[in-house]
Amino acid sequence: MEDTCFDQLKLGDERVLSAYFNRHGRALLLFAYRIVADASLAEELVQDAYVKLWAARHRLESDAHIKSFLYRTTRNACIDHLRSTDYRMQAVSGESLAENSIQTDSDLLARMIHAETLQLVYAEVKKLSPTQQQVFKLTFVEGLTTEEICSQLEMTANAVFIARSKALATLKRVFKDTDLFLCLTFYALMERSADFPTLT
The missing domain is CATH 1.10.1740.10 (RNA polymerase sigma factor, region 2, helix turn helix motif)
Known part of the structure; x- marks a missing residue:
């Protein structure tokens, strides 16, 4: 191809x-x-x-x-x-x-790899169920507590926990050899930027 x-x-x-x-x-x-x-x-x-x-x-x-x-x-x-x-x-x-x-060539390569990994995170988040996407973004982008998420989405605490756990389990499975915490941190920073287009 x-x-x-x-x-x-x-x-x-x-x-x-x-x-x-x-x-x-x-x-x-x-x-x-x-x-x-x-x-x-x-x-x-x-x-x-x-x-x-x-x-x-x-x-x-x-x-x-x-x-x-x-x-x-x-x-x-x-x-x-x-x-x-x-x-x-x-x-x-x-x-x-x-x-x-x-940047040196090694810096350029590192940034290329990081940008492409982050692109994969975006793609995988889009594959989550609508509920998992909402809980994921409210948790890692908005920084809401479980109680606040329950109130906003009209879900029980147990349902929020399950949705968040499933979302993280999916991402960990996909990015098992990658620093997922680092990717999620940068993902959150990008999503919080008022200047940067967010996921739909």
Whole structure:
């Protein structure tokens, strides 16, 4: 499937861009947002990365090259934006925000992995039952107590406990080799941001 998409891209089939956006778009958005802390800007920079991908399609060597190209292009665009406004940050704090945001290859890889893991968390949360999603978000995003959740959802404490336990058990099963607590913490921070689009 990946080879087919890559071949279609090289041949100039614009429709295949949507497949690559579905594959990497959400993780790239999270990746960019962590750097620029602005959801609208992050979305714009990611869209630009796909425009550049299309323009550079003839130079790409493999499907894996596409992923690397998208992350590096997005990272560079984020840093270019920070540099363009950096003089304001330096005037306030005396520090260069752009220079502090420049990452080594190992830093870039770590952020790629983290963004893609978080994308998986979003995807798995969406697979939970509606009740489990509600209890999960009220617990880990809103920080409500069991009593408050019971009142808001008109559920018993036992029902809330069961829904939360099932949700966590599902996520632990999927992310058994990952630091689930870290993922949930960052998930909650992203969801609480008024600037970042929440799950529907």
